Amino acid sequence: MATVLVIEDEARIGDLLAAALTANGHDVDWRRTGAEGLRAARAGTIDLVLLDLGLPDVDGVEVCRSLKRAQPQCVVVMLTARRDEMDVVEGLEAGADDYLTKPFRMTELLARVRAHLRRAAxxxxxxxxxxxxxxxxxxxxxxxxxxxxxxxxxxxxxxxxxxxxxxxxxxxxxxxxxxxxxxxxxxxxxxxxxxxxxxxxxxxxxxxxxxxxxxxxxxxxxxxxxxxxxxxxxxxxxxxxxxx
Known part of the structure; x- marks a missing residue:
């Protein structure tokens, strides 16, 4: 079981992510703003973060940088509606490990989560x-x-x-x-x-x-x-x- 932090302000998407990850055996903490997500990351060890880039309070790229400073070993997967390649590259260069563009298939997201939680031997x-x-x-x-x-x-x-x-x-x-x-x-x-x-x-x-x-x-x-x-x-x- 992994500890997964979801930072997503859209209630429908947040509910779906929390339910699917919990059903797959993960311990899920869902936060709706960047500030709340960062507080959660500083409070305990996180294995993986699903981070929406379009947050209402703080730009997701800045949240990503702060997450990596707080927990360098955690995996950050960006969830973004931004399809411009430079936006994606900026997020990856800020420390994100991967990205998915919205709308995404839940099967694909869960496969990505499994892949990132699998530590290469x-x-x-x-x-x-x-x-x-x-x-x-x-x-x-x-x-x-x-x-x-x-x-x-x-x-x-x-x-x-x-x-x-x-x-x-x-x-x-x-x-x-x-x-x-x-x-x-x-x-x-x-x-x-x-x-x-x-x-x-x-x-x-x-x-x-x-x-x-x-x-x-x-x-x-x-x-x-x-x-x-x-x-x-x-x-x-x-x-x-x-x-x-």
Missing amino acids: VAEFVPGVFTSGDLTVDPGARRCLIRDREVVLRPKEFDLLARLAADAGRAVSRESLMDDVWDRNWFGSTKTLDVHIASLRHRLDAATQSFDPPATVPGISTLRGHGYRLDDVPPARGAAIQSP
Whole structure:
């Protein structure tokens, strides 16, 4: 059973969400404004938030940023009537893990909830600690290090990095990434994958540039029409996968 916070001002939608999630075994807290939702998030641990972007008191994107500051590990799924791509990207860049546009099918929403609550077993992807250049990925400890400094990643960002590290230097399809990091029965758009990859690149790049001279880490290449590849640093720089 997961604790799910619903922040939705429309009574009909809120009632349907609360009933469906409760019927699926979740502990549901429904709040109608951004301020009430943030108070609930600060009062106890939340596993997942369903967040309407069109709230009456606070812009949903700002609520998302505040939620991630209050509970960095919680999953935030945006519910939005905004179909403009830039609005969706802004929400994802603010820390949301996924989005659904209204109107949505309840079966699709419940599938997304199950997918996000399913934590990828990244220890299955990499048999030990992965090192390449100055980067170290330790799936067992869920730690990403550049030199001796920890890089803070969102859960799905870490899972993506670990999954790519398992096949460093090899192409990994979008379908494989979605199956392994999200869910085999994923519904709808995979735009969330692209935004998470972009965010992961940004975090790694910012971390490398914080050193003088800059650190050396593998790049993530986009393979159009297929997926992504973690470009392992050449062996002369010490790339390896060490057994436990």
